[in-house]
Each structure stands twice: as structure tokens, then as C-alpha cells.
Amino acid sequence: MTETKRIVVVGGGMVAHRFTEAMRDRDADGQHHITVLGEEPRAPYDRVALTSYFTGKDPEELSLGTPELWDDPRVTLHRDALVTRIDREAREVEDGAGRRFPYDHLVMATGSYAWSPPMEGADLPGVFVYRTIDDVAALRLYVEARAKELRRPVRGAVIGGGLLGLEAAGALQGLGATSTVIQFADRLMNLQVDEGGGHALSRLIENLGVSVRCNTATQAIKPDKSGRAGRLTFADGGEMLVDVVIFATGVRPRDELGREAGLAMGERGGVVVDDTCLTDDPAISAIGEVACIQGACIGLIAPGNTMAEIAVDRLLGGQSTFPGADTSAKLKLLGVDVASFGDAFAQTPGALELVYADPVAGVYKKLVLTDDARTLLGGILVGDASAYASLRPMVGSDLGEDPAAWLLPEGSGERPSVELPDEANVCSCNNVSAGAIRCAVTDEGCTDIAGVKACTKAGTSCGSCLPLVKKIMGTELEKAGIEVSNALCEHFDMSRAQLFSAIQVSELRTFSEIIERFGVGRGCDLCKPAIASILASLYNEHVLAQDRAALQDTNDRVMANMQKDGTYSVVPRVPGGEILPEHLILIGQIAQDYGLYTKITGGQRIDLFGARLEQLPSIWKRLVDAGMESGHAYGKSLRTVKSCVGSTWCRYGVQDSVGMAIALELRYRGLRSPHKLKLGVSGCARECAEARGKDVGVIATDKGWNIYVGGNGGFTPKHAQLLVEDVDGATVFQVIDRYLMYYIRTADRLQRTAPWQEEHEGGLEAIREVIMEDSLGICADLDEHMARHIDSYEDEWKAVLNDPERLAQFTSFVNAPDQPDPSLAYVEQRGQRRPATASERESGAVLIAPSTLEVRS
Amino acid sequence: MTTTASAPTDQATRVLVCAYDRLTPDLGVAALIGDTQVALFRLADGSVHAVQNLCPFSGASVLSRGITGTRGDVPTIASPIYKQVFSLIDGTCLVTMDKEPQAGIAPDLVVHPVTVDNGQVYIDLAGGP
Ligand SMILES: Cc1cc2nc3c(=O)[nH]c(=O)nc-3n(C[C@H](O)[C@H](O)[C@H](O)COP(=O)(O)OP(=O)(O)OC[C@H]3O[C@@H](n4cnc5c(N)ncnc54)[C@H](O)[C@@H]3O)c2cc1C
Ligand code: SF4
Numbered sequence: 001m002t003e004t005k006r007i008v009v010v011g012g013g014m015v016a017h018r019f020t021e022a023m024r025d026r027d028a029d030g031q032h033h034i035t036v037l038g039e040e041p042r043a044p045y046d047r048v049a050l051t052s053y054f055t056g057k058d059p060e061e062l063s064l065g066t067p068e069l070w071d072d073p074r075v076t077l078h079r080d081a082l083v084t085r086i087d088r089e090a091r092e093v094e095d096g097a098g099r100r101f102p103y104d105h106l107v108m109a110t111g112s113y114a115w116s117p118p119m120e121g122a123d124l125p126g127v128f129v130y131r132t133i134d135d136v137a138a139l140r141l142y143v144e145a146r147a148k149e150l151r152r153p154v155r156g157a158v159i160g161g162g163l164l165g166l167e168a169a170g171a172l173q174g175l176g177a178t179s180t181v182i183q184f185a186d187r188l189m190n191l192q193v194d195e196g197g198g199h200a201l202s203r204l205i206e207n208l209g210v211s212v213r214c215n216t217a218t219q220a221i222k223p224d225k226s227g228r229a230g231r232l233t234f235a236d237g238g239e240m241l242v243d244v245v246i247f248a249t250g251v252r253p254r255d256e257l258g259r260e261a262g263l264a265m266g267e268r269g270g271v272v273v274d275d276t277c278l279t280d281d282p283a284i285s286a287i288g289e290v291a292c293i294q295g296a297c298i299g300l301i302a303p304g305n306t307m308a309e310i311a312v313d314r315l316l317g318g319q320s321t322f323p324g325a326d327t328s329a330k331l332k333l334l335g336v337d338v339a340s341f342g343d344a345f346a347q348t349p350g351a352l353e354l355v356y357a358d359p360v361a362g363v364y365k366k367l368v369l370t371d372d373a374r375t376l377l378g379g380i381l382v383g384d385a386s387a388y389a390s391l392r393p394m395v396g397s398d399l400g401e402d403p404a405a406w407l408l409p410e411g412s413g414e415r416p417s418v419e420l421p422d423e424a425n426v427c428s429c430n431n432v433s434a435g436a437i438r439c440a441v442t443d444e445g446c447t448d449i450a451g452v453k454a455c456t457k458a459g460t461s462c463g464s465c466l467p468l469v470k471k472i473m474g475t476e477l478e479k480a481g482i483e484v485s486n487a488l489c490e491h492f493d494m495s496r497a498q499l500f501s502a503i504q505v506s507e508l509r510t511f512s513e514i515i516e517r518f519g520v521g522r523g524c525d526l527c528k529p530a531i532a533s534i535l536a537s538l539y540n541e542h543v544l545a546q547d548r549a550a551l552q553d554t555n556d557r558v559m560a561n562m563q564k565d566g567t568y569s570v571v572p573r574v575p576g577g578e579i580l581p582e583h584l585i586l587i588g589q590i591a592q593d594y595g596l597y598t599k600i601t602g603g604q605r606i607d608l609f610g611a612r613l614e615q616l617p618s619i620w621k622r623l624v625d626a627g628m629e630s631g632h633a634y635g636k637s638l639r640t641v642k643s644c645v646g647s648t649w650c651r652y653g654v655q656d657s658v659g660m661a662i663a664l665e666l667r668y669r670g671l672r673s674p675h676k677l678k679l680g681v682s683g684c685a686r687e688c689a690e691a692r693g694k695d696v697g698v699i700a701t702d703k704g705w706n707i708y709v710g711g712n713g714g715f716t717p718k719h720a721q722l723l724v725e726d727v728d729g730a731t732v733f734q735v736i737d738r739y740l741m742y743y744i745r746t747a748d749r750l751q752r753t754a755p756w757q758e759e760h761e762g763g764l765e766a767i768r769e770v771i772m773e774d775s776l777g778i779c780a781d782l783d784e785h786m787a788r789h790i791d792s793y794e795d796e797w798k799a800v801l802n803d804p805e806r807l808a809q810f811t812s813f814v815n816a817p818d819q820p821d822p823s824l825a826y827v828e829q830r831g832q833r834r835p836a837t838a839s840e841r842e843s844g845a846v847l848i849a850p851s852t853l854e855v856r857s
Numbered sequence: 858m859t860t861t862a863s864a865p866t867d868q869a870t871r872v873l874v875c876a877y878d879r880l881t882p883d884l885g886v887a888a889l890i891g892d893t894q895v896a897l898f899r900l901a902d903g904s905v906h907a908v909q910n911l912c913p914f915s916g917a918s919v920l921s922r923g924i925t926g927t928r929g930d931v932p933t934i935a936s937p938i939y940k941q942v943f944s945l946i947d948g949t950c951l952v953t954m955d956k957e958p959q960a961g962i963a964p965d966l967v968v969h970p971v972t973v974d975n976g977q978v979y980i981d982l983a984g985g986p
Pocket of ligand 2: 644645646647650651652653654657682683684685686687688689
């Protein structure tokens with residue numbers, strides 16, 4: 001047996017994660033055991049997405065690495081483990097608790113710390129930095145507490161107008177504080193953008209309500225009466241009142257361990273490494289922000305990940321070297337696009353600059369080209385960075401005859417289409433070239449974006465390259481003669497979305513006409529329910545109308561949920577979870593009379609299990625007679641709108657969440673969709689209704705309602721993302737009307753809102769443009785369609801009860817309509833019945849057979 | 858008129874189930890013959906098929922409530938519980954959905970001969986392929 005090498009990684013940040021993941025992926029024989037020692041109390045997380053903590057993301061959602069990675073027997077992760085010493089002689093590191101960890105190879109991945117200038121008042125309460133989850137959590141608590149005390153908006157200031165400073169300013173705004181960015185340099189983001197870009201950026205940022213003060217040197221932070229940060233003083237004699245201050249004045253490498261261990265240090269700090277990421281001790285590597293590589297420490301994630309890959313490769317005997325850092329960046333700060341790439345400041349001799357600026361729209365774009373105006377060297381995009389994904393990989397390539405075409409606004413004429421060279425770097429976060437993506441398609445047989453992502457890791461970090469990855473993949477598939485198949489099944493070549501518009505335009509209303517016109521054969525269990533759902537979405541006719549019953553999926557066919565033994569569950573609608581006592585009593589009475597198992601559902605209503613097919617009409621008759629209606633618990637349709645109790649009773653509520661939930665549930669009841677739809681409404685930010693776990697979550701604010709979309713529970717849970725803020729009730733309806741209708745029209749078969757939203761070209765941003773700015777010109781149509789749905793709603797159970805022909809379908813046996821299914825068998829459990837298991841049937845333990853469960857009706 | 862979908866049935870052992878008109882195209886019904894449950898389908902082309910009602914993969918008697926369709930030229934029925942697809946011609950399970958049948962139950966269905974005679978549908982449990 002070969003010996004296992006012990007690798008110790010100091011620091012549990014982003015680059016440590018990448019190192020561990022790459023080693024586990026590539027060390028096929030399991031030759032290396034990795035111990036990660038991290039100071040923070042949590043597993044590595046996505047620091048780049050730190051600000052999303054304020055838009056309600058859970059810290060867990062930021063975690064990097066699957067649970068399997070950290071559970072792998074060849075990986076040990078110690079949290080709360082601050083390494084205090086490296087003993088190079090003994091090849092051991094020691095942590096603050098005195099634990100010692102011997103290593104064969106040590107990897108330093110300690111990152112950076114947020115640096116604040118030595119300034120009077122920098123240690124006052126109310127002064128923060130912005131680097132870790134703990135930092136932002138503390139900031140949030142402080143701002144929320146101050147807001148309560150002060151009873152006016154908290155005044156926030158950010159010192160530093162770079163990338164981080166703007167993120168922090170956005171975070172303050174998100175917390176309801178005012179925010180002012182104080183920048184020493186003459187423009188914002190002076191490291192990434194030139195003067196023109198800086199001005200465009202200032203204008204855009206100010207439009208969003210963030211004040212900007214450039215050319216301003218902060219001198220001191222003065223305390224208020226309570227000893228907390230209260231006032232800033234500036235070198236020019238000016239002053240400003242503040243309640244909270246964030247330093248975003250840059251980072252410094254956390255190189256103290258290396259310094260004490262006597263490793264070579266960079267001039268401006270950082271542990272010096274060569275192009276293979278080794279320090280001057282061959283048993284120690286350094287990667288990420290702590291490493292001083294090619295003379296500098298780099299504060300970006302992409303080069304850090306590259307270093308992690310190189311260190312792994314070298315440990316496994318590979319030959320890779322650091323290619324030089326790509327310092328390109330595309331950011332979305334407060335919703336404003338900023339990108340810079342390549343030689344953004346035109347430092348190449350003879351370089352030409354091509355500038356397009358639209359001050360009114362707040363757009364500034366610059367391309368830097370070689371002296372013959374053909375080869376792209378770099379560029380800056382502010383306000384509209386849609387061309388970034390295509391342009392960045394083109395650096396060093398010929399842009400063709402008319403480079404200016406690349407600067408025109410999106411949609412004004414075709415962007416030139418140029419085939420990227422294989423070596424062009426498409427995903428800079430994970431260093432994936434165009435060639436690697438082509439290879440994933442041609443050699444690895446990937447045929448969809450999920451496959452390419454899994455195979456190459458392209459687009460798995462910041463995601464800005466996804467549109468380009470998609471395009472390259474599509475072209476390659478086409479070349480290989482592989483049709484990108486969205487076909488519904490063997491009977492229809494079209495995707496659900498295509499079929500939806502085909503049916504809509506042709507105005508066909510029966511399955512036989514539709515399959516004759518657009519498909520082949522007789523259909524199957526895949527296309528029939530899909531078409532039934534489309535017809536229901538389009539016309540809102542009864543699910544059992546005309547030839548539809550035979551098309552419906554299991555549950556819709558009898559308007560109840562089939563359970564494992566073939567019996568059904570019955571769920572009457574309880575809008576918003578508000579229920580009259582007499583309805584509660586009726587439900588209990590029915591359960592007793594029919595011996596049904598009862599359970600409260602997650603959607604705030606009551607489920608009655610164990611009803612036989614032939615019992616459904618009589619049960620529903622009693623419910624309908626008492627004024628209850630179908631809850632559509634069986635449909636791919638609106639299920640429930642869950643709500644908290646809201647301002648009518650709750651001490652904290654700011655809006656009537658129950659009233660809103662009922663209005664929404666009555667508005668969308670019966671709406672058929674590609675998959676089930678769940679909504680939630682909370683009466684304040686405490687979010688007791690867990691609305692962000694729903695397809696649409698509505699959360700009350702002091703000023704109105706925030707709408708979140710695309711949350712799903714289930715297999716891959718997702719929190720809903722913010723769509724609009726502080727809108728009034730009428731707008732809530734309009735926005736949700738359009739969101740749902742657009743989803744219904746364009747999603748795939750059985751695709752829930754979260755993946756739909758993710759895979760939609762341009763993501764949520766593009767969806768927002770469709771429904772808020774009418775970028776496709778379909779809003780009137782969506783509105784009208786939803787209005788039609790609302791007007792034509794009828795309770796489907798009531799309709800069936802009035803129709804003897806359809807009632808005939810609710811019989812157990814065509815030749816013995818009153819005989820219950822003799823194979824049903826139940827046992828008692830906790831005072832109710834449940835289906836008997838196979839062994840219980842065999843052992844004769846069955847207590848209750850269907851014939852003994854007779855009905856009083 | 859006589860429409861047969863499978864082998865002709867024996868006049869002596871066949872059992873009358875219902876009138877042909879009681880069957881809606883593509884909408885199955887269950888029939889109870891002695892203790893045996895049968896799933897009965899009239900397809901759009903007018904043919905009538907009968908298979909066991911017991912779904913091998915769930916152990917529930919539900920196939921009559923599945924969706925009819927075709928795979929290639931073969932008429933099929935999909936189980937409403939876990940969506941396995943079976944041939945209505947010979948009962949073969951065409952799509953298992955990566956599941957195993959319940960212990961002691963074969964994955965393929967028993968097919969019962971059906972005759973339509975004078976507008977009446979008969980099933981022959983004794984007969985069979
Ligand atoms: C708000 C924000 C936004 C950002 N946005 C972007 C962006 O858009 N694009 C981009 O490219 N980059 C961005 N960055 C930078 C990016 O996050 C860093 O480049 C990246 O996290 C560096 O990874 P790392 O592993 O080297 O360091 P880190 O992620 O900082 O990890 C280092 C870890 O080591 C731990 N540690 C330090 N010393 C010790 C010790 N002695 N013992 C044990 N543990 C120790 C630290 O606690 C830390 O957890 C952003 C950073 C922030 C804060
Ligand atoms: S979300 Fe707010 S209003 Fe609703 S119950 Fe919770 S605290 Fe009360």
C-alpha cells in the first residue's frame with residue numbers, strides 16, 4: 001500500500017474550498033488526505049456573494065462545496081481553528097487551542113483582511129469592515145437596532161469608493177439606511193474604470209439614491225454623546241453626521257504566519273511564490289489572496305482558483321504554471337453593470353480608444369484596440385455590460401471590420417458574430433476555454449447546459465459567462481448534427497413552450513385536432529397531460545370537458561390525489577388558511593363518517609385520506625353544499641397561498657397578510673400551470689409564513705409589499721429572489737399576474753419556477769424587463785389572459801356534481817358500481833387508519849377491510 | 858358485429874361485463890369478475906383491450922385509471938402511480954421507470970381476451986395467450 005500524503009490547508013476560505021474540491025476530483029487513488037483549518041465558525045462560503053446576505057439569503061445558501069465533499073473520509077474540516085504557528089522543522093502547525101497538525105505538504109490559503117487606515121475614531125462602536133459573514137451580520141444587527149432607537153432613517157457612510165465600497169453602500173441601502181460613499185480619488189472605482197466611466201458610474205449610483213463625494217479625505221470619526229460613531233470630519237474642513245461607518249479601504253494579505261516562519265515576503269506583503277505556487281520552502285505552497293505571485297497579491301477569486309488548481313496539479317505530479325492574472329471583472333453594483341477587462345487603461349503603446357457614451361441613459365463604453373483598430377486589447381463597460389461575456393474572451397483576437405458595432409446598444413442591429421478561438425478564456429472564474437466547452441460537447445457527449453456545467457465547471461461561479469457558454473454549446477451541437485431536442489415526447493417535436501403558442505395561435509381545442517396538426521400518432525402519458533394543461537391554462541374550461549378526461553394525469557382525472565393504495569385524498573380550499581368553525585366541524589364530521597385519516601398540510605389546510613373513487617362525489621357534495629370548494633391539491637395549478645396572521649392580530653405585523661393571501665388565492669384559484677404553484681404572504685420582515693420558499697412570496701414592508709419569485713421547496717430547495725419592492729396592493733396583483741402568465745406560457749413540461757427563472761435567457765433580470773418594462777410588448781396580452789382566467793373561474797367539483805355523465809366516471813367497477821375495491825386493507829395507528837403493508841397483509845394483522853368502513857350518508 | 862382485439866374467446870367461459878357504449882374512448886374502467894379485477898379500455902380506433910387491474914409496481918389495483926397512449930405502434934397503458942408503461946397487446950412492461958415490481962409480482966401484465974358481441978363486451982378469464 002502506498003502511503004497517504006497529509007496535506008494541511010491553513011485558512012478555510014474560497015480558495016481553500018477550490019483546492020479541496022480539485023484534489024478530491026483529481027486524486028483518483030485517494031493518495032492525499034486533506035485537513036482544512038479555518039478560523040471562521042463555518043465551512044467555506046462564497047465571499048463574492050456576501051452582499052446577498054442582505055437580500056435575505058441564508059448564510060447556508062452561500063456555502064461552497066457539497067456536504068459530500070466535507071463528509072469525505074479523505075477530507076477533515078476544522079472550524080474555529082485559528083492557526084497560530086508553523087513549525088517548519090517539525091512540519092507541524094499549531095492552532096490556538098494547542099492542537100498540532102503534522103503535514104507532508106502545507107498549503108497557505110489565509111486570504112486577506114479588511115484594512116482600515118489608522119484614523120481617530122476607527123475603533124468606535126458603529127464602525128465596521130466588510131469581509132466575512134460575521135462582519136455583515138454584526139452590521140445588520142447594529143443598523144436594525146439603531147433604526148429602532150433613532151426612529152428615523154439611519155445615516156450610513158462608506159469610506160472607500162472602490163468595488164467593495166459600492167457593495168457596502170448597496171448593503172446599507174438594503175438595510176434601510178441612507179448611504180454616502182466617500183472617495184479619496186477623483187472618481188469611483190478608479191482601479192477599474194477611467195474618468196469617463198467613473199462619471200457615468202457616479203451618475204447612475206446617485207440616481208439610485210446613494211450620495212457620492214469624490215476628492216474627499218476623511219480625517220476622523222467623532223463619537224456622539226453615547227460614545228458611538230456620530231460624525232465624520234474631512235481634510236477640507238467639512239463635516240457629516242453619521243450613525244454607522246463602513247471602511248472599504250482595501251485589503252492586506254494575512255501573511256503573519258509566513259512572516260513568523262521566515263518565508264520570503266513580497267515588498268508590499270504576501271507570501272512570495274513562484275509560478276507553481278511554491279514558497280521558498282518546497283513543503284509549503286501559498287494560494288489565493290495571501291500569495292504574492294509574479295510580484296503582487298491579487299484580490300480576485302479567479303486567479304486564486306487558478307492557483308488552487310495549479311497547486312493540486314503539482315502535488316499530483318503535473319506541470320502547470322501560473323499564466324498571469326486575468327483581472328477582468330464584471331459586477332452588478334446596486335443593479336448597475338460595471339465591467340472592465342484586459343488593458344482597460346490603454347497602456348499598450350499605440351493603443352486606440354473607441355468610446356461610446358450616452359450620458360442620458362448613463363451608459364459609457366470603451367474598447368481599447370491595437371493601432372490598426374482591429375485587435376481587441378481591453379475595455380470598460382458601464383451601465384450596459386451585456387457585451388462583456390462575448391468581448392472578454394476576444395481579447396487578443398481580431399474584432400473584424402467594424403469594431404464599433406460592438407459598442408452599440410443591445411438590440412440596435414446584429415452584434416457581429418465571430419467564432420472564438422479555442423484558447424479564448426470563456427469562464428474566467430474557473431478558467432474554462434472555448435475549446436474545453438467544445439470538447440465537452442464533442443468528446444464528452446454533453447448535450448445540455450447542465451451537462452456542460454458539470455463537466456467543465458464553466459458558469460458555476462459568477463455565471464456571467466453562461467449566455468456565451470450556451471451559444472458555443474449550441475453551435476457545436478449543430479455542427480455535430482445533434483439536434484438540440486426539446487421535444488415533448490415521440491409524438492410531438494416541439495417543446496412545451498412552442499406547443500403552447502402553436503395551440504394558442506391555431507385556436508385548436510381538442511387533443512385529436514392538435515395531434516393531427518402538430519404531432520404524430522395517438523399520444524401518450526407524457527404529451528396528453530401536457531396538452532390538457534395547456535388547454536386548461538388557455539381556456540380555463542373544465543378539466544373533464546369534451547375529450548379531456550382521458551388526457552388528464554392521475555389526479556386531475558378524478559380531481560383528487562391518488563395515494564399509494566389507489567384511494568384518494570380530499571382537500572377543500574381554505575383560502576389563506578383562514579377557516580370558519582362550521583367548516584372545521586364539517587370536515588371533522590366527514591372524516592368520521594367515512595373513516596378518513598386526517599392530517600394538516602404544509603399549505604395550511606386539511607387533507608382527508610383514504611376516500612375511494614366512488615365515495616368522492618358524495619363527500620364533495622357535502623363540502624360544496626356547505627359552501628366549500630375544490631382546493632386543487634391534485635392539480636398542476638395554484639395550490640395554496642400560505643399566510644401568517646399579519647397585522648390584524650400580530651404585534652409586529654405592518655400589513656394585513658391574511659387579507660392579501662385570501663385575495664391572491666381567490667384570484668389565482670384554478671389556474672393550471674406547467675407545475676404546481678404555491679404562494680406565501682408574510683405580514684412583516686420576520687417572514688413567519690416562509691413566503692420565500694414559495695414560487696411567489698409577498699412580504700409586507702412599511703411602505704407596501706415586496707415580491708419575491710422563484711422559490712421552491714422539494715428536491716433542490718431555492719429561496720425566492722426579489723422582483724420588486726414596496727409596491728401597493730394593485731401592483732402586487734399586476735406583477736404576479738404577469739409573472740405567472742409568462743411562466744405558464746414559456747416553461748417546459750413539469751418545470752418549476754426556480755429552474756425556469758434560472759434557465760430563462762438573461763435570468764431574472766430579463767424576466768423583470770418583460771413584466772415590468774414590457775420589453776417583449778406582451779404585457780397587455782398577459783393581463784388580458786389573466787383577467788379572462790379570473791372571470792371564467794368555476795369550482796370544478798360543483799360542476800361535476802351537476803353533470804350525471806361525468807359522475808358516471810366515479811364508479812369502482814363498471815359491472816359492480818357499489819362494490820368497493822376488495823384489495824384494500826388497513827391497520828390502525830394512533831387512533832386512525834393507514835394502508836396495511838405487504839407483511840401485515842400476509843400475517844393477517846389487517847384490522848380494517850373496506851366493507852367494514854361503511855358510510856353514513 | 859364482432860370486434861376482437863385479442864384471440865377469440867370461448868363462448869362458455871366468457872363473462873359479460875358491460876355494453877360497448879358504456880366505454881368512453883381512451884378512458885379505462887375497472888371490472889370485477891369473481892375476485893379478479895380487470896382494467897378495460899376502448900381505444901380511439903374502436904378496439905377493446907383488457908389487462909389485469911393490479912399495478913405490479915405499486916401493488917394497487919389502479920391500471921384502469923391510467924393514461925392510454927402509444928409507443929411506436931404499440932397501444933399502451935401507463936400506471937397512474939409510478940408511471941410505468943405497459944403494452945396493451947401482450948402486457949409487456951415497456952418502461953420500468955427504474956423501479957422493481959412488488960415482491961412476488963411479475964413486471965408484465967396478464968392480458969385477457971375480449972369480445973364485443975352484439976354491442977356487449979365479454980371478457981374471458983380462462984382463455985388467454
Ligand atoms: C464583499 C466582497 C465582494 C467581492 N466581490 C468580488 C468579485 O466580484 N469578484 C472577485 O473576483 N472577487 C471578489 N471579492 C474577493 C474574493 O472574495 C476573494 O478574492 C477571495 O475570497 C479570496 O479567497 P481566499 O481563499 O484567498 O481568501 P478568503 O476567502 O478570505 O479566505 C481566507 C480564510 O482564511 C482564514 N484564515 C486566515 N488566517 C487564518 C489562520 N491563521 N488560521 C486559520 N484560518 C485563517 C480566514 O478567516 C478566511 O476564512 C470580493 C470580496 C468581498 C469581501
Ligand atoms: S411575519 Fe410578521 S406579521 Fe406575520 S406573524 Fe410573523 S411577526 Fe407577525
